[in-house]
Amino acid sequence: MEDEIKKLNTIGKAISVFETITAAKRPLSIKEIAESLDLNKSSVHHHIKTLTEYGYLQQNQDSRKYDIGLNLVRVGQAYLQRLDVRERGHRHLEDLSKKLNETVHMLVLDQNEVVYVDKVDVQHQAGALQCSSFIGLRTDVYSTASGKVLLSNLEQGSLNAILQDLQLTPITAHTLTDSKALEKELLLSKNRGYSLDLQEHSLGLQCIAVPVLNLHSQCVAAISVSCPITTISSEMLEGEVLEALKETGRKISAAMGYISI
Structure with missing residues (x-):
């Protein structure tokens, strides 16, 4: 003993x-x-x-x-390789990145943080703003579009537990640091089915994210598109970019067994 x-x-x-x-x-x-x-x-x-x-x-x-x-x-990479949603979604992320010519990500929630489990990058022209993310990176849940998607799809008890422990530290001048404002943003995200990060996590970059659902209609991941504010307008971001992102989300969700009602 x-x-x-x-x-x-x-x-x-x-x-x-x-x-x-x-x-x-x-x-x-x-x-x-x-x-x-x-x-x-x-x-x-x-x-x-x-x-x-x-x-x-x-x-x-x-x-x-x-x-x-x-x-x-x-060891971490071996785990990521076995992560079912990543395996089933990677091909669709590649298609989305190719279609939009933008960087796309897949993230999952781990306690009070989000973890990048997949990324498909693009090569922009020299001098263009690049995403500094990488697979395995852990980051703040409240300042990212994917983080907001993952939070907004939690049951209320689980959400309250995370929000109670969150320290809303400003990352940029655009980061939400008021808990009430964040809760309002999460409710909006839940109702409309997507979240935005408008330079909240990185100056010069904007991001839009949607959920990936499984057989039990649970949100198991979020996928996002990141693009410089200089190349994509807000109208395009919530227009053609969002439509393509939603379609990819539906494909990966279907691969995870989700059946749309």
């Missing part, structure tokens, strides 16, 4: 190391990790050494600090 508890504690400490580095969004020294976890430095060093040997952490030879290793990235 003691051995089982020891193994569990070891696994828990390893997970805590990963989460600490992830939350910091930068490489950390053993001292920084130990202080963050309130653990003995020598104990943390033992775990870090093992994780590094197996490739789940990597050490910068100059700074001597530790970051997420390639093996952990591979």
Whole structure:
């Protein structure tokens, strides 16, 4: 029994190391990790050494600090490859990106954040504004069109729990930072079936998103189109772009077993 508890504690400490580095969004020294976890430095060093040997952490030879290793990235990528909605939706995202010549994404909700699980990019002319997103990136749920779609499709109890914990920090001058305004925006998103991000997450970029539904009419993902404000007008965004996006959403939802009434 003691051995089982020891193994569990070891696994828990390893997970805590990963989460600490992830939350910091930068490489950390053993001292920084130990202080963050309130653990003995020598104990943390033992775990870090093992994780590094197996490739789940990597050490910068100059700074001597530790970051997420390639093996952990591979584990995450393996999960993403098995994610059913991504597998069934990727071909449709490629078609949508090709049709609109714009960057498209698929995101899922994970607690108080959204995670990019797929992306189809386009090559705009030199100097054009580009999306800095990448598969696996976690970001704010309240400042993105997809985040709003995913929130607006939650049951009220689940939505209230997330909203209660959200810190509405301004990312740009256009970010919604008032909880009542956000709730009003989510209700609008739910009623009209899509959400907008008008430079709320990144200056110069606008985004529109719709839900992907499964067999049980549950929203399992959101898909979006991102484009520079200089190339697409608001009328086009909520016109031809939205229609193409909705059609793609219907196709992926059908592939997930959703039957429209």
